[in-house]
Amino acid sequence: MHGNENGLHPDTGVTSTIFVERSLNEIRFWSRIMKEHSLFLRLGFRAEDTQLIHEANQFFRLFERLEQTAHAFTNQSDPDQIRSFNSEVQQAATSIFAFKRKVLGLIITCQLPGANNFPLLVDHISREANYFRKRLIELNQGKLKPLPDAIIKENVFFLRIMADHAKFIGHLLDPSERKLIDIAQNFSNDFDQLLYQARDLEGMVPYSQTVPLLDQFLDQNRVSVTSLRDFKKTARELIEQCKIKSIIHPLLADHVFREADRFLEIIDMFDAHLTSHKTNPRFVED
Template identity: 75%
Template sequence: MSNAFVERSLEEVRFWSRIMKEHSLFLRLGFRCEDTQLIQEANGFYALFEQIESKANAYTPGTDPYTIKKFNEEVHLAVSHIWVFKRKVLGLILTCQLPGANNFPLLVDHVSREANYFRNRLEELNMGRLEPLPDAIIDENVFFLRIMADHAKFISHLLDPSERKLVEQANNFSQEFDTLLFQAKDLESMRPQSQTLPLLDQFLDQNKVSVKSLRDFKKTARDLIEACRIKSIIHPLLADHVFREAEHFLFIIDMFENSLTGAATAKPAPLAGP
C-alpha cells in the first residue's frame, strides 16, 4: 500500500460517490408521489453518498493508506446497499408494480451496472488485484462503450419529439456506440490472440474519436438545456452528469494510451483499469 493507492482510491471515490448521489436524485424524481417508501430510501442514499463525497474530499494524498483502506470498505458497503436498492426498483418496474413512474428499466439497469463497477473497483484497489494492461483495456472499454450507448438512447428519449435534429443526432450516436460495443466484444472473445499492440492501439484510437464527438454533443446539449434553448424533460444535472462520464471515459483512454506507449518500449507491467 502506497501513496499511489491512496491517490487512486480517492480519485475513484470522489468521482463515483458523486455519481451515486446523483443516481439517487434521478431515481427519486422518477418515482410517483405515492411511492413514499422508495422516495425516502432514495433520499437516504443521497445523504449517505453526500457524506462519503465530503469525507473523500477531506482526505489528502498524504493520508495513511490503512485509513483509506478502511474508508474503501465503508464505501463498498454503501455501494452494495444502493446496488440492491436499484435492482429492487428494476424488479418492481419489470413486474408492472410502478405503473406511471418515469424511470426507464434500462436506466435503472444502467445505474445498477455503474454501482457494481464501482464496487468492483474498490475491491480491486483494496486487494491489490491488478489486471494486466491488455485485459484492462478491453474490459474497461466494453463497460464504458455500453454506458455511452445507453446515454445516447436516454438523450433521444428524453428530448421533446419536436427536437427532430437533436433526436436524430442522439439516435446516430446510439447506433455508432452499439457498433463500437459489438467490435469490442469481438476483440474480447478473440483474446488473448487479439491482444497485440497494433490492435489495441487502433482500438483505443477509434474509440477515442467517437467518445470525443459524443462528449462534445453532450456538452452542447447541456449548455442548451441550461439556457432553456431546447425542449426536453432532461434535468440540467442529468445533462451534466452524462457529460462528466464521457470526460471520465476519455481520461481512462488517455491513461491506457500512455501505458500502452510505455509497454511498447519497456517490459509490460500489470496495470489495473482506472
Template identity: 70%
Template sequence: MSDRFVAQSLDEVSFWSRIMKEHSFFLGLGFRCEDTVLKKEADHFYRVFEDIERRVHCFTLDVDPNTIKEFNKEVHSAVCHIWAFKRKVLGLILSCKLPGQTNFPLLVDHVSREANYFRNRLEELNRGQLEPLYDAIIDENVFFLRIMGEHAQFIGHLLDPSERKLAEQARDFSNDFDQLLVQARDIDSMRPQSQTAPILDQFLDQNRVSVKSLRDFKKTARDLIDQCKIKSIIHPLLADHVFREAERFLEIIDMFENSLKGKGRTQEIIHH
C-alpha cells in the same frame, strides 16, 4: 505502491460517490407521489453518498493507506446497499408494480451496473489486485462503450419529439456505439490472440474519436438546456452527469494509450 493506492482510491471514490448521489436524486424524481417509501430510500442514499463525497475531499495524499483501506470498506458497504436498492426498483418496474413512474427500466439497470462497477473497483484496490494492461483496456472499453451508447438512447427519448435534429443526432450516436460495442466484444472473444499493441492502439484511437464527438454533443446539449434553448424533459443535472462520464471515459482512454506507449507487454496496472 501505497501512494498509488491512496491516489487511485481517492480518485475513484471522489468521482463515483458523486455519481451514486446523483443516481439517488434521479430515481427519486421518477417515482410517483404515492411511492413515499421508495422516495425516502432514495433520499437516504443521497445523504449517504453526499457525506462520503464530503469526507473523501478531506483526505490528502499523505494519509495512512490503512485509513483509506477502511474507508474503502465503508464505501463498499454503501455501494452494495444502493446496488440492491436499484435492483429492487428494477424488479418492481418490470413486474408492473409501479405503473406511471417515469424511470426507464434500462436506466435503472444502467445505474445498477455502474454501482457494480464501483464496488468492483473498491474490492480490487483493497486487495491490491493487479490486472495486465491489455486485459484492462478491453474490459474498461466494453463497459464504457455500452454506457455511452445508452446515454445517447436516453437523451434521444427525453428530448421533445419536436427536437427532430437533436433526436436524429442522438440516434446516430446510439447506432455508432452499438457498432463499437460489438467490435469491442469481438476483440474480447479473441483474447489472448487479439491482445497486441497495434490492435489495441487502433482500438483506443477509434473509440476516442467517437467518445470525443459524443462528449461534445453532450456538452452542447447541456449548455442549451441550461440556457432553456431546447425542449426536453432532461434535468440540467442529468445533462451534466452524462457529460462528466464521457469525460471520465476519455481520461481512461488517454491513460491506457500512455501506458501502451511507455510500458511493455508484461507491465501490470491496477484495473482502472
C-alpha cells in the same frame, strides 16, 4: 481518471501513495455519481411511492457524506485509514446496487405504473454501482488486471454506458426536437457498433492483445467518445439556457457529460501506457 497506473500488474506491487491516490480518485468521482443517481431515481418515482422516495433520499445523504469525507482526505493520508474507508464506501455501493435492482424488478413486473424511470436507465445505474463496488474491492485486495485485459474490459464497460446515454438523450428530448433526436440515434448506433467490436476483440483474447490492435482500438474509440462528449456539452448548455425542449434535468445533462469526460481520461491513460510497449508489438502480458 482511473488513477495513474490503472493497468499495473499486481506482481509489480502498488505503492501506498498510488493506492491512496487511486482510492480517493474513484470515491470522489463515483460517490458523486451515486448521489446523483439517488436524485434521478427520486424524481422518477410517483408521489405515492413514499417508501422508495425515503430510501432514495437516504442514499443521497449517505453518498453526499462519503463524497465530502473523500475530499477531506489527502494523497498523504494513512493507507490503513483509506483501506477502511474503501470498505465503508464499498458497503454503501453494494447497498445502493441492491436498491436499484429492487426498483428495476418493481418496474419490470409493472408494480410502478406511471413512474418515469426507464428499466434500461435503472439497469444502467445499477451496473455503475456494481462497477464501483468491485473497483473498491480490487483496490483493497491489491488485485489489478494486467494492462491488456484492463484496456478491453474498461472499454467494453464504458462503451455500453455511452451507448445507453445516447439512447436516454434521444428518449428524453421532446418529440418535436427531431434533428437532435436524429443525432442522438446516430450516436446510439455508433456506440452499439463500437461495443460489438470491443466484445469481438474480447472474444479473441489473448491473441487480440497486441499493441497495434489495442492502439487502433483506443484511437477509434477516442474519436467517437470525443464527439459524443462535445455533443453532451452542447446539449447541457442548450438545456441550461432553455433553448431546447426536453424533460432532461440540467444535472443529468452535466452528469452524462462528466462520465464521457472520464472515459476519455481513461483512454488517454491507457494510450500512454501502450506507448511504452510499442517496441514489443506482441505484448500479451504487461
